[in-house]
Amino acid sequence: MRENMPQNDEFLYNLRNANPIETVMGGYVNVIRRGRNYVCSCPFHSEKTPSCTIFTDTQNFYCFGCGAGGDVITFIMKIENLTFPEAVKLLAQRAGLEVPAYGNKDSGYAKRKTRIYEMNRIAANFYYTNLFKGKDKAGLQYFANRKLTPQTIKKYGLGYASDSWNELTDVLRSKGYSDDEMADAWLAGMKNGRTFDMFRKRVMFPIVDLRGNIIGFGGRVLDDSQPKYLNTGKTPVFDKGSNLFSMNFAKNSNAKRLILCEGYMDVIAVNQAGFENVVATLGTAITPDQARLISHYAEEVVVAYDSDGAGQKATQKAINHFADVGLRTKILHMEGAKDPDEYIKKFGRDRFRMLIDSSNDANDFMLDKCEDGLDLTTEIGRVELLKRTSRVLAGIESPLEREVYISRTSKKCDIPVQVLKTHIDAMLQKNSKSAKNSEWRAIKAQTSYIRDDINPDAVSNKKEARAEETIISYLLKRPQEYEDVEKLAPPECFVTAFNKKVYKALLERMKNSDKFSMSLLSDEFSTEEMGRISGIAAKKREVAVTQDVVADCAQVLKSRTPKADGELSNDELLKLFRSKNK
Numbered sequence: 001m002r003e004n005m006p007q008n009d010e011f012l013y014n015l016r017n018a019n020p021i022e023t024v025m026g027g028y029v030n031v032i033r034r035g036r037n038y039v040c041s042c043p044f045h046s047e048k049t050p051s052c053t054i055f056t057d058t059q060n061f062y063c064f065g066c067g068a069g070g071d072v073i074t075f076i077m078k079i080e081n082l083t084f085p086e087a088v089k090l091l092a093q094r095a096g097l098e099v100p101a102y103g104n105k106d107s108g109y110a111k112r113k114t115r116i117y118e119m120n121r122i123a124a125n126f127y128y129t130n131l132f133k134g135k136d137k138a139g140l141q142y143f144a145n146r147k148l149t150p151q152t153i154k155k156y157g158l159g160y161a162s163d164s165w166n167e168l169t170d171v172l173r174s175k176g177y178s179d180d181e182m183a184d185a186w187l188a189g190m191k192n193g194r195t196f197d198m199f200r201k202r203v204m205f206p207i208v209d210l211r212g213n214i215i216g217f218g219g220r221v222l223d224d225s226q227p228k229y230l231n232t233g234k235t236p237v238f239d240k241g242s243n244l245f246s247m248n249f250a251k252n253s254n255a256k257r258l259i260l261c262e263g264y265m266d267v268i269a270v271n272q273a274g275f276e277n278v279v280a281t282l283g284t285a286i287t288p289d290q291a292r293l294i295s296h297y298a299e300e301v302v303v304a305y306d307s308d309g310a311g312q313k314a315t316q317k318a319i320n321h322f323a324d325v326g327l328r329t330k331i332l333h334m335e336g337a338k339d340p341d342e343y344i345k346k347f348g349r350d351r352f353r354m355l356i357d358s359s360n361d362a363n364d365f366m367l368d369k370c371e372d373g374l375d376l377t378t379e380i381g382r383v384e385l386l387k388r389t390s391r392v393l394a395g396i397e398s399p400l401e402r403e404v405y406i407s408r409t410s411k412k413c414d415i416p417v418q419v420l421k422t423h424i425d426a427m428l429q430k431n432s433k434s435a436k437n438s439e440w441r442a443i444k445a446q447t448s449y450i451r452d453d454i455n456p457d458a459v460s461n462k463k464e465a466r467a468e469e470t471i472i473s474y475l476l477k478r479p480q481e482y483e484d485v486e487k488l489a490p491p492e493c494f495v496t497a498f499n500k501k502v503y504k505a506l507l508e509r510m511k512n513s514d515k516f517s518m519s520l521l522s523d524e525f526s527t528e529e530m531g532r533i534s535g536i537a538a539k540k541r542e543v544a545v546t547q548d549v550v551a552d553c554a555q556v557l558k559s560r561t562p563k564a565d566g567e568l569s570n571d572e573l574l575k576l577f578r579s580k581n582k
Contacts, residue, residue, distance in 0.1 A: 009513040009520055011100050012073075015088065016519045018095035021059050021072040028079055029296050043079060043296060044068040046288055046324040053538065058476070060518050062531070062538035069534025073522040080211070081242075083110045084523050090211070113236045116185040119177055120206075120214040120237075123187055126171055127159025127204040127217075136162050138222050139203045146265060147345065152272045156205065156246075161219060163201040186216070186232045199230065205264045207232070207282065208248040215243065218264055218282065229263075231283045240282035242289045246271060251297050253277035258298040259332075259356065260286070260318065261340055262305045269341035270304075273349035275356075285314045291321040302359050304332040306339045316369065319362045323395075329362035363405055366392045386413050390420075394427040454532050457496035464560050467553035468499040472533075473540035474550050475506050476518070482510040484547060489554035502533055 022038050025031055031038040031054060042052040042063040051065035062069035068078065076087040092099045131139050131153070139160025143153055152158075161168070169179070169188050179195040182188035189198050202219030209215045216232030232238050244250075246267045250258055259278040261267045270278040277298075281290060294301060301322055305315050315331060322329045332355060337343035344352050370388035375381040389409045396402040406424060410417040452458045458465035471489050475482060486507055494500035502525075509520045518537075522530060 009509070009515060011097075012088075012519045012522075013513075013515040013517060015091055015095065015097060016059055016072055016517055018097060019072050019091045020056075021061060021075065022054050022056055024072050024091075024094075025054055025061065025075060041295065041326065042066060042068060043292060046292060046321075048324075048326040055538070055541075058518065058537065060534050060537070062534040064538070067535055068527075068531045069538065070527060070530030071517070071519045071522060071534075073519055074527050074530040074534075077522075078527050083113075086110055086113070109236065112184065115177070115181055116235060116237050117213050117215075119172055119182065119185045119187055120216070122172060122175060123168055123185075123217070124157050124159065124204075124206045124214050126168055127161055127199075127206075128157055129159075130162060130167075131158065131160040131203075134160060134162055136160070138201075142203050142222055146269070146341070148268065149272065152268060155249075155271075156268055157208075157214075158268075159204040159206070161197065161199040161202045161204055165196045165200065168197045168199075169195055184235065186235050186238075202230065205245070207238070207243065207245055209237075209243060210248055210251060212248060213237070216240070216282075218245070220264070229283055240284055241287040242293070243282060244279040244290055244293060245282055246279050247293065247297075250277050250279050253297075256298055257300040257302060258294055259302045259304050259340075260294070262314070263339075266304070266340045269344055270352075273344050273352060275349075275353075286318040286321050288321055288324065291318075291325050291327070294322075295325040295327050298327065300328040300330065302330045302332055302356055303362075304334075304340050304356075315365065319366065322362075330359040331362055331365040332356065332359045363392065363396060363401070367405065367409065382413055386415065386420075389413070390423060390427060393420075393424050454529060455496050455498035457498070461495045461560070464495040464557055465499065467556040468494055468496060468503070469536045470540065470543075470545055470553045471550050472499065472503055472506065472536050473543075474545045474547075475503070475510075476533075476537045477545070479506075479510045479516040481547070482507055485550060488547065488551050489557065493554060493557040495557060495560060498529070498532070502529075502536075 022031060025038075025040065029040045029043050029052075031040045032050070034053075036056055038054040038056070039050045040052050040054065041047055041050045042065055044063065045066040045068075047065055052061060052063040052068075054061045060069065060071045061075060070078075072091065073084065073087050076082060076090055077084060080087070080090065082090065089099055091097075131143075143158060148158075169182055172182050172187065173179075179188065179190065182195065183190050187198055188195050190196075199217060199219040202221055205218040205220070206214045207216040207218060216235065216238035218232075219230045221228055221230075231240055234240070245264055249271065253276040255277040257277060259270060259275060261270060261278060261280045263280055267278050267280045279294070281287075301318075303315050303318050305318075319329050319331075332340075334340070334343050334355065337346055340352065343355070367389055370385055370392060374385055376385060386409075389412075393402060393405055393409060396405060402424070403421075406420055407417055410420045413420070455465065471485065475485050478485075489503075491500060491504045491507065494503055502521075505521055505524055510516050513520060518530075518533070521533065525533065
């Protein structure tokens with residue numbers, strides 16, 4: 001059950017008007033006008049073709065691919081991982097509005113996050129001060145040896161954790177934070193009833209989110225002890241697979257290209273050299289969530305991973321994730337240096353800029369990697385190379401680009417171009433057939449009446465669920481007619497529990513507010529449920545529903561008869577899917 005702030009319809013109405021959803025979403029994704037609406041690639045799942053629509057008249061969004069949807073509050077809750085009160089406060093701050101005084105009503109989870117943000121800020125200040133004023137100057141000497149300027153150290157808020165078990169925990173206790181809270185923030189560990197500083201004898205790298213909050217830390221040892229890097233574990237405000245180091249700076253860059261490095265020091269060195277558009281993962285290989293985050297701010301990524309084996313393996317994984325979100329990928333090939341930090345120190349920033357501009361296409365990298373471990377002087381080696389390169393070539397979407405690489409590969413493998421092209425075409429045909437089967441499976445999975453976690457009653461009441469959704473969609477279009485609709489279709493005639501809950505909530509809001517909007521539902525329904533409500537409205541937008549249709553739907557509900565269960569045939573399923581997407 002979600003904890004909510006008390007309802008204030010007038011304030012929520014003004015909040016929505018002050019935060020047009022197309023403008024707010026435009027700050028996170030690239031939105032494109034299409035008629036009176038906007039479309040964009042969905043920020044909540046990987047896709048190459050935009051399937052998310054922003055409806056300006058109703059001020060809500062819906063993704064026809066994954067089902068995410070809702071109003072501007074729902075969007076902020078999902079994209080920023082916030083509770084309802086937190087999202088309202090963020091939007092109010094953005095618009096310069098004052099949130100009505102509700103008293104101390106925030107949820108326990110929201111308070112918990114706020115306390116962690118506070119502790120992280122105190123810890124960051126403590127580490128930063130300790131770097132310059134502490135007795136142990138090892139951290140300051142380390143950064144000096146790495147040629148960081150005082151301005152860069154200040155910009156990133158770098159610091160030092162002394163070789164002490166209790167310096168930070170004593171500071172936090174003095175400010176009123178409990179041992180459990182410190183452990184919750186991952187700033188302290190607990191063992192045998194004893195609480196101790198989690199980070200000790202490490203240079204410290206604060207990790208900052210897109211809103212400027214310090215959400216965690218990375219700490220690096222100064223000797224050969226292990227682990228070399230220690231990162232904050234999962235907390236209510238931090239997930240290392242969903243955030244990127246220095247993204248708070250990179251997002252403000254005007255470049256449509258981001259440079260992806262492997263570590264904190266690489267990022268800082270590249271940034272200090274004048275490249276603001278540089279980020280790094282947080283001790284893990286790139287994840288789909290991080291790839292989607294990058295796609296919100298860039299059209300191209302230059303992967304600048306280390307030249308060792310681990311770096312090259314991580315590069316291949318990154319290429320696949322970036323392809324999934326439609327990002328162009330280039331690979332930095334550094335000769336004479338193992339990483340960007342070393343390259344800039346040896347050759348300077350101008351040479352590094354030239355290296356970035358001349359970086360290789362990801363396809364070149366993947367094709368070159370196909371040769372690894374093969375003896376091309378043997379027939380077996382050349383055949384295996386052909387198999388490997390064929391898989392890469394079949395994955396290139398652009399026909400023109402594919403032709404260029406087919407020509408290059410035919411020369412390397414000493415095989416006629418037409419033979420290789422015929423082989424690739426056959427693979428593409430096979431992949432296309434497989435894709436259609438996958439699409440069919442996806443359609444089947446996405447058809448909510450086959451398995452429906454939000455409205456499970458719809459599985460055995462398909463016809464009634466469709467009738468209910470038609471009534472709800474009409475009510476969303478014409479809230480001023482709620483009295484007539486309720487007379488035609490009283491809530492008690494609804495069959496499925498979720499649709500009944502939505503319908504009753506709509507009627508209640510419309511009775512009690514003369515300024516109805518979907519935002520008034522945001523505090524009562526989860527983000528997933530708001531997505532379903534948005535989907536009901538989006539899929540019925542172009543359908544001409546009248547009060548007569550509503551009356552017919554009400555009659556379906558009132559005169560329903562038990563229906564036999566059983567899996568639909570393919571034809572029935574396709575018909576159902578098409579009807580749901582009208």
